[in-house]
Amino acid sequence: DQQVKQNSPSLSVQEGRISILNCDYTNSMFDYFLWYKKYPAEGPTFLISISSIKDKNEDGRFTVFLNKSAKHLSLHIVPSQPGDSAVYFCAASLGPSGTYKYIFGTGTRLKVLA
Amino acid sequence: EPEVTQTPSHQVTQMGQEVILRCVPISNHLYFYWYRQILGQKVEFLVSFYNNEISEKSEIFDDQFSVERPDGSNFTLKIRSTKLEDSAMYFCASNLGLGNQPQHFGDGTRLSIL
Numbered sequence: 001d002q003q004v005k006q007n008s009p010s011l012s013v014q015e016g017r018i019s020i021l022n023c024d025y026t027n028s029m030f031d032y033f034l035w036y037k038k039y040p041a042e043g044p045t046f047l048i049s050i051s052s053i054k055d056k057n058e059d060g061r062f063t064v065f066l067n068k069s070a071k072h073l074s075l076h077i078v079p080s081q082p083g084d085s086a087v088y089f090c091a092a093s094l095g096p097s098g099t100y101k102y103i104f105g106t107g108t109r110l111k112v113l114a
Numbered sequence: 115e116p117e118v119t120q121t122p123s124h125q126v127t128q129m130g131q132e133v134i135l136r137c138v139p140i141s142n143h144l145y146f147y148w149y150r151q152i153l154g155q156k157v158e159f160l161v162s163f164y165n166n167e168i169s170e171k172s173e174i175f176d177d178q179f180s181v182e183r184p185d186g187s188n189f190t191l192k193i194r195s196t197k198l199e200d201s202a203m204y205f206c207a208s209n210l211g212l213g214n215q216p217q218h219f220g221d222g223t224r225l226s227i228l
Contacts, residue, residue: 032214034216036219041221042221042222043118043120043205043207043219043220043221043222044157044205044219045219046216046217046218049214049216051214089156089157096213096214096215097211097212097213098144098145098162098164098209098210098211098212098215099145099162099164099169099170099211101147101159101162101170101172102149102157102159102217103159104149104156104157104158105156106155106156107156
C-alpha cells in the first residue's frame with residue numbers, strides 16, 4: 001500500500017531557515033490531508049490540515065500547500081527551531097469527518113541544527 | 115488540553131497469549147480508532163469504531179482482533195492469540211467526527227511478543 005509517500009527519510013536544516021517537507025499521494029479520491037509531528041516515545045501530534053478545496057493553509061510558522069494536479073503536498077516551517085526536530089508524517093483521508101481512516105506516509109525525520 | 119491516554123505503555127507477552135490494550139479517548143469524542151506501527155514501518159490503520167460498532171477494519175484486523183467499549187470511557191483492543199508479528203506500537207486515536215476535526219492520538223502501547 002503505497003498510496004501516500006514521503007520520499008525523503010531525513011532532512012537537516014539550520015535554525016532560523018525554512019524547512020520544507022514533501023509528500024506525494026496516488027489516490028485522487030483523497031479529500032483531506034494532515035501533517036503530524038512525532039517525538040520519540042510519544043504519539044503523533046496534529047499540526048495542520050488542508051481540505052482538497054484549498055491550496056494553502058497557514059497556522060503560525062506552519063504552512064501546508066496542496067497541488068492537486070500533481071498529487072503533492074508540502075509543509076513549510078518558517079523559521080525552523082531546534083524544538084521542531086521530530087519525525088513528520090503526512091496523512092490523507094477520503095474526507096474530513098470521523099468516518100474516514102487516515103493513510104500515513106513513512107515519515108521524514110527533521111533535524112534543526114542550532 | 116484533553117488527551118487520549120493509553121495503558122500500559124509497554125506490554126510484554128508470550129506468543130499465543132491474549133493481550134488487552136486499553137485506551138481512554140477524549141471524553142466528548144465519538145469516533146475511536148486503533149492504528150499500529152511496526153518498527154521502521156508506517157503507521158497503519160487497524161479499525162474504526164462508532165456508535166458501539168466497527169465502522170471499518172483493515173485486512174490486518176482479522177479474527178484474532180476485537181475491540182470493545184465496555185463502559186462510557188474505555189476503548190480496548192484485544193488480541194486473542196498473539197503472534198511474533200504482532201509486536202508493534204499500538205496507537206489509539208479519537209475525534210469528534212465533525213468536519214475538519216483531526217484525530218487525536220495517544221502515546222501508544224509498545225507490545226513485545228516473545
